[in-house]
Amino acid sequence: MAETPIRFGILGCADIARKLSRAITLAPNAALHAVGSRSLDKAAKFAAANGFPPSARIYGSYDAVLDDPDVDAVYVPLPTSLRVTWAVLAAEKKKHVLLEKPVELNVSEFDRIAEACESNGVQLMDATMWMHHPRTVKMSEFLSDSKLFGQLKSIQSCFSFAAGSDFLQNDIRVKPDLDALGALGDVGWYCVRSILWAANFELPKTVTALRGPVLNEVGVILSCGAYLNWEDGKVATFHCSFLSNLTMDVTAIGSKGTLHLRDFVIPFEEEKASFSAGTECWFTDLVTGWVPKPSEHTVLTDLPQRMKYYVYADQKFKQENLPQEACMVREFSRLVGGIKGNGLKPEKKWPTLSRKTQLILDAVKASIEKSFEPIEVVG
Amino acid sequence: MAETPIRFGILGCADIARKLSRAITLAPNAALHAVGSRSLDKAAKFAAANGFPPSARIYGSYDAVLDDPDVDAVYVPLPTSLRVTWAVLAAEKKKHVLLEKPVELNVSEFDRIAEACESNGVQLMDATMWMHHPRTVKMSEFLSDSKLFGQLKSIQSCFSFAAGSDFLQNDIRVKPDLDALGALGDVGWYCVRSILWAANFELPKTVTALRGPVLNEVGVILSCGAYLNWEDGKVATFHCSFLSNLTMDVTAIGSKGTLHLRDFVIPFEEEKASFSAGTECWFTDLVTGWVPKPSEHTVLTDLPQRMKYYVYADQKFKQENLPQEACMVREFSRLVGGIKGNGLKPEKKWPTLSRKTQLILDAVKASIEKSFEPIEVVG
Numbered sequence: 001m002a003e004t005p006i007r008f009g010i011l012g013c014a015d016i017a018r019k020l021s022r023a024i025t026l027a028p029n030a031a032l033h034a035v036g037s038r039s040l041d042k043a044a045k046f047a048a049a050n051g052f053p054p055s056a057r058i059y060g061s062y063d064a065v066l067d068d069p070d071v072d073a074v075y076v077p078l079p080t081s082l083r084v085t086w087a088v089l090a091a092e093k094k095k096h097v098l099l100e101k102p103v104e105l106n107v108s109e110f111d112r113i114a115e116a117c118e119s120n121g122v123q124l125m126d127a128t129m130w131m132h133h134p135r136t137v138k139m140s141e142f143l144s145d146s147k148l149f150g151q152l153k154s155i156q157s158c159f160s161f162a163a164g165s166d167f168l169q170n171d172i173r174v175k176p177d178l179d180a181l182g183a184l185g186d187v188g189w190y191c192v193r194s195i196l197w198a199a200n201f202e203l204p205k206t207v208t209a210l211r212g213p214v215l216n217e218v219g220v221i222l223s224c225g226a227y228l229n230w231e232d233g234k235v236a237t238f239h240c241s242f243l244s245n246l247t248m249d250v251t252a253i254g255s256k257g258t259l260h261l262r263d264f265v266i267p268f269e270e271e272k273a274s275f276s277a278g279t280e281c282w283f284t285d286l287v288t289g290w291v292p293k294p295s296e297h298t299v300l301t302d303l304p305q306r307m308k309y310y311v312y313a314d315q316k317f318k319q320e321n322l323p324q325e326a327c328m329v330r331e332f333s334r335l336v337g338g339i340k341g342n343g344l345k346p347e348k349k350w351p352t353l354s355r356k357t358q359l360i361l362d363a364v365k366a367s368i369e370k371s372f373e374p375i376e377v378v379g
Numbered sequence: 380m381a382e383t384p385i386r387f388g389i390l391g392c393a394d395i396a397r398k399l400s401r402a403i404t405l406a407p408n409a410a411l412h413a414v415g416s417r418s419l420d421k422a423a424k425f426a427a428a429n430g431f432p433p434s435a436r437i438y439g440s441y442d443a444v445l446d447d448p449d450v451d452a453v454y455v456p457l458p459t460s461l462r463v464t465w466a467v468l469a470a471e472k473k474k475h476v477l478l479e480k481p482v483e484l485n486v487s488e489f490d491r492i493a494e495a496c497e498s499n500g501v502q503l504m505d506a507t508m509w510m511h512h513p514r515t516v517k518m519s520e521f522l523s524d525s526k527l528f529g530q531l532k533s534i535q536s537c538f539s540f541a542a543g544s545d546f547l548q549n550d551i552r553v554k555p556d557l558d559a560l561g562a563l564g565d566v567g568w569y570c571v572r573s574i575l576w577a578a579n580f581e582l583p584k585t586v587t588a589l590r591g592p593v594l595n596e597v598g599v600i601l602s603c604g605a606y607l608n609w610e611d612g613k614v615a616t617f618h619c620s621f622l623s624n625l626t627m628d629v630t631a632i633g634s635k636g637t638l639h640l641r642d643f644v645i646p647f648e649e650e651k652a653s654f655s656a657g658t659e660c661w662f663t664d665l666v667t668g669w670v671p672k673p674s675e676h677t678v679l680t681d682l683p684q685r686m687k688y689y690v691y692a693d694q695k696f697k698q699e700n701l702p703q704e705a706c707m708v709r710e711f712s713r714l715v716g717g718i719k720g721n722g723l724k725p726e727k728k729w730p731t732l733s734r735k736t737q738l739i740l741d742a743v744k745a746s747i748e749k750s751f752e753p754i755e756v757v758g
Contacts, residue, residue, distance in 0.1 A: 019665045153602075153623040156535055156616075162634055162659070208590060210616070211753060212608045223532075225606070225614060229591045235604060237535075237589070237616050244532040244632040246660035246669065249639075253623040255541055260628075262639060262655070263669065270667040276641070280541070281625035286398045288649040288702065290625065290642065323667065374590060 006333040006340075007033035009071035009095070011062045011086055013046040016100065017077050019325055020127070021050035024075075026326035029333040032056055033072075036065035062086055066093040073336055075127070076100060079178035080185060084109045087124075091116035096123040096336045096346075098329075102185035102361060103354045110358045114351045123335045125328075125350040126357075128193055130265050132331055133324035135273040135299040136197075142259055142297075143198060143252060148279045150256030152234055157194045158249045159187035159265060160223075160241035168242065174220050182221035183242045184361055190248075190265045191238035192360045195228060196353070198252040198259075199236070203356060204228035206374040207363035214243065226364040229374070256280055258294065267301075270323050274298045385712040385719075386412035388450035388474070390441045390465055392425040395479065396456050398704055399506070400429035403454075405705035408712040411435055412451075415444035441465055445472040452715050454506070455479060458557035459564060463488045466503075470495035475502040475715045477708075481564035481740060482733045489737050493730045502714045504707075504729040505736075507572055509644050511710055512703035514652040514678040515576075521638055521676075522577060522631060527658045529635030534615035536573045536630075538566035538644060539602075539623035547621065553599050561600035562621045563740055569627075569644045570617035571739045572732070574607060577631040577638075578615070580732060583607035585753040586739055588746035593622060605743040608753070635659055637673065649702050653677045 008024050008031065010017050017035075024030045032052045037043035040060030047056050059065050065074060066089055073096035076087055080102055087097050097117055103126050104110035117124035130136060143149050163171070172178040173186050181188075196203075206229045213224035223241035248266065252259040260276040267273035278294030301321045322330065338344035356379070363375040387403050387410065389396050396414075403409045411431045416422035419439030426435050438444050444453060445468055452475035455466055459481055466476050476496055482505050483489035496503035509515060522528050542550070551557040552565050560567070575582075585608045592603035602620035627645065631638040639655040646652035657673030680700045701709065717723035735758070742754040 016666075019667070022665065150624070153620065154537075154539075154604075154618050156537060156618065156628075158533075158535060158630065158632070160533075160632060161661075206590070210606050210608075210614060211585070211587060212612060212614050214612055223612075225533075225616065227589050227604070227616075229589075233591060233593055233602075235589060235591050235618070237604065237606075237618070239533050239535065239614070239616070241532065241632075243634065245529070245635055245637045245657060246662075247630070247632050247637045247657075249535075249630060251537065251626070251628060253537070253539060253620075253626050255622065256624055258624045258626045260641060262673070266662060266666055266668065268669045268672045278624060278626075282540075283625075283645060286401060287395075287645055288398070289645065290647045293647045294641070 005029050005031040006072045006336045007031050007070055009034035009036065009065035009068060009074045011036055011065060011074055011076050012078050013037045013042050014077040017046070017075065018050050020075050020077070020329070021052070023323065023325035023329045025051050026322055027329035027333060029337060030329045033070060034059060034065050034068055036060070036062045066090055066095060071095055072340065073098060073332070079172045080105055080181065081178055084112055087113040088116040091120045091122050094120055094122060098125055098127055098332050100127050101189045102181055103358055105180055106362050107355060107358050110355060114355065117346065117351065121339065121346065123332065123339060123346040124354070125332045126354040127328065128190070129325045129328050131193070131197070132327035133267065133273060134301065134321040134327065135267070135275060138297060138299055139259060139275050142257065142277050144200070148257050148277070149254040149259070152199060152252060152254050154234065154253045155195050155198045155236035156249065156251045157191040157236070157238040158240070158247055159190050160239070160244035161187065161246045162244055163242040168216070174216055174222070176218050176220055180220060181361060181365070183240050184221045184224055184364055187242070188224065188238070188240035188361065188364070189357060191240050193357050194250045194264055195236040195238060196356055196360070198250065199230065199234065201353060201356060202230065203359070203377050203379045204230045204236070206376055207360055207367060208374040209364050209367035209372050211372050213368055224364065224368065226367065228360070260294065270301060272298050272300045384408050384410040385451045385715045386410050386449055388413035388415065388444035388447060388453045390415055390444060390453055390455050391457050392416045392421050393456040396425070396454065397429050399454050399456070399708070400431070402702065402704035402708045404430050405701055406708040406712060408716060409708045412449060413438060413444050413447055415439070415441045445469055445474060450474055451719065452477060452711070458551045459484055459560065460557050463491055466492040467495040470499045470501050473499055473501060475718070477504055477506055477711050479506050480568045481560055482737055484559055485741050486734060486737050489734060493734065496725065496730065500718065500725065502711065502718060502725040503733070504711050505733040506707065507569070508704045508707050509569070510572070510576070511706035512646065512652060513680065513700040513706065514646070514654060517676060517678055518638060518654050521636065521656050523579070527636050527656070528633040528638070531578060531613055531631060531633050533613065533632045534574050534577045534630065535628065536570040536615070536617040537619070537626055537628045538569045539618070539620035540566065540625045541623055542621040547595070553595055553601070555597050555599055559599060560740060560744070562619050563600045563603055563743055566621070567603065567617070567619035567740065567743070568736060570619050572736050573629045573643055574615040574617060575732070575735055575739070577629065578609065578613060580735060581609065582735060582738070582756050582758045583609045583615070585755055586742035586746060587753040588743050588751050590751050592747055603743065603747065605746065607739070639673070649680060651677050651679050
């Protein structure tokens with residue numbers, strides 16, 4: 001039975017909101033309903049350029065979006081320093097909250113958001129899109145297979161891109177009053193999430209920053225790294241940077257298997273995504289090659305242009321592999337629909353993952369501030 | 380003009396010596412001449428099984444190999460703790476020395492070998508085979524291209540294999556009196572070499588071990604990691620282990636480019652080897668993919684079976700891509716031939732690279748022993 005789509009309001013016209021607007025359009029159970037900006041003109045232009053229907057509401061403030069009784073959920077891509085204000089306000093107005101990452105500047109601030117969402121019975125989810133890619137499901141299956149992967153031993157993650165001079169001067173991600181966590185909060189967020197994901201979200205015992213982070217002249221991190229140690233001996237390292245060529249690696253190594261991918265946040269292509277999996281790899285006689293070699297696994301994604309041929313039917317779309325951001329919107333909307341329509345409780349899994357990720361970011365920052373001492377992680 | 384092949388004597392019948400025997404057979408300017416073992420019977424069986432010609436000399440001691448006036452060069456795959464004794468003795472007998480890795484247990488011991496080789500005018504080279512793979516030449520070209528790769532920013536390297544219980548109980552690499560550096564000296568050697576190679580052999584300023592190395596009950600490292608910091612902000616991390624599935628990654632990231640390979644020590648196949656190179660990668664509009672995507676580069680290797688069709692002609696073979704270990708033997712033999720035939724001096728590059736690698740291993744070990752403090756590297 002087709003349900004009423006969840007109606008989204010978007011707070012602000014950030015560049016990333018263009019992608020989310022498309023995702024909302026693509027998701028079978030979501031609809032673009034409103035956009036608010038401090039500039040009404042900007043909001044109107046944004047709506048016109050991003051597939052909003054003629055009936056969509058265009059607002060000259062974020063407040064107006066929250067006051068719209070027809071808005072079920074808001075997407076909050078505002079700078080990190082504004083997130084707590086608007087996310088808490090949204091929750092208080094009973095709007096479900098899809099929040100950009102990093103969810104906050106530190107865990108205490110995030111807890112204010114999470115508490116507001118919980119006490120108002122609304123769903124909270126962060127916008128870590130790759131978590132929802134169908135490839136991620138397949139990779140999780142591999143990692144949790146004791147015969148194919150065994151016990152997790154180590155993880156390496158890296159996300160960097162070479163920001164241009166305009167970005168390094170003007171982007172909100174290099175400004176201490178906007179996205180004060182810099183590269184750690186932006187690209188580092190993904191590295192930390194990938195590590196936690198591979199570790200089945202078990203928190204490490206300690207986090208130690210690597211010496212030599214690069215900061216800009218106002219103290220915002222442009223490049224840094226850290227490593228995580230678990231009680232059972234697992235170790236993970238990551239490197240994140242605004243100063244190196246685009247790179248997105250995750251390598252997870254178990255006692256029996258190895259997982260590799262080089263495009264974990266944004267797959268090379270939207271149409272398909274691959275990962276490499278090796279199990280009990282060893283050497284040929286005379287050590288001149290590998291037996292078996294790792295194998296490549298590809299997951300196909302349904303292209304947007306194909307989707308227009310489908311008649312709306314929630315059940316059907318659920319079986320399709322949408323682009324990852326549309327999968328995310330679909331999952332979020334499914335949860336919201338369950339709360340709205342069936343009186344279900346918000347799914348705690350998602351804010352829990354956000355909190356764990358933020359906790360590690362906090363520890364990395366603390367370790368940098370404490371001369372690279374290991375920081376104990378208390379969940 | 381064809382030169383007389385360099386005649387090799389092999390000290391001991393280590394498993395790796397089987398591969399080197401084949402390499403000596405394959406290299407156009409080298410010949411298997413002698414093998415010595417503490418057991419004459421073992422030496423005879425080794426020679427019979429590994430393509431030694433009927434004229435080859437079979438000896439019941441290492442000394443006898445060194446005393447054979449027809450031996451030009453020795454290959455020393457003895458356990459690390461025996462290397463200094465036999466390598467120094469070989470040099471004193473004017474034998475050129477191809478030395479397994481780790482070259483020694485520490486730099487002071489290695490310096491004794493290097494000094495003995497230098498004062499006796501013989502070539503010293505360590506047996507890090509992948510350095511001689513034709514792929515390595517291609518990758519070096521990419522890394523040194525300022526337009527394609529830019530300035531090196533970070534390196535990640537990993538080499539692990541899942542040793543079986545017999546290895547973990549009995550292999551020389553877990554014995555404090557034989558290969559006391561354990562995983563650090565074995566798989567870690569390659570990681571460190573790959574990092575130095577990517578950094579054009581510039582030594583880092585400091586080396587810091589990661590917390591949480593795994594030691595066996597007699598204190599030998601089974602798994603560890605470390606990171607290196609350079610004066611200019613470059614950073615490298617590595618992880619090496621006997622306890623995880625076979626994995627061999629090098630990732631070097633520059634301001635403009637990224638190099639990836641997953642089989643840097645032993646290519647997946649002997650016939651060909653690939654690497655991935657990306658330059659100025661960025662996102663598509665809406666950040667749904669990459670433009671350009673990294674591209675795969677493959678280097679073909681001439682297979683042994685093809686080689687029998689070639690008439691011996693040094694110049695011709697020099698243009699062929701032999702398997703990496705045969706390239707190594709060919710290069711070593713070329714240098715030895717130059718010293719023997721043309722009165723050239725030994726090539727200092729190779730012992731210098733061995734020493735730098737050993738210096739970093741020493742620093743990792745010192746950092747572990749000093750509670751993971753950064754260790755300054757003095758070249």
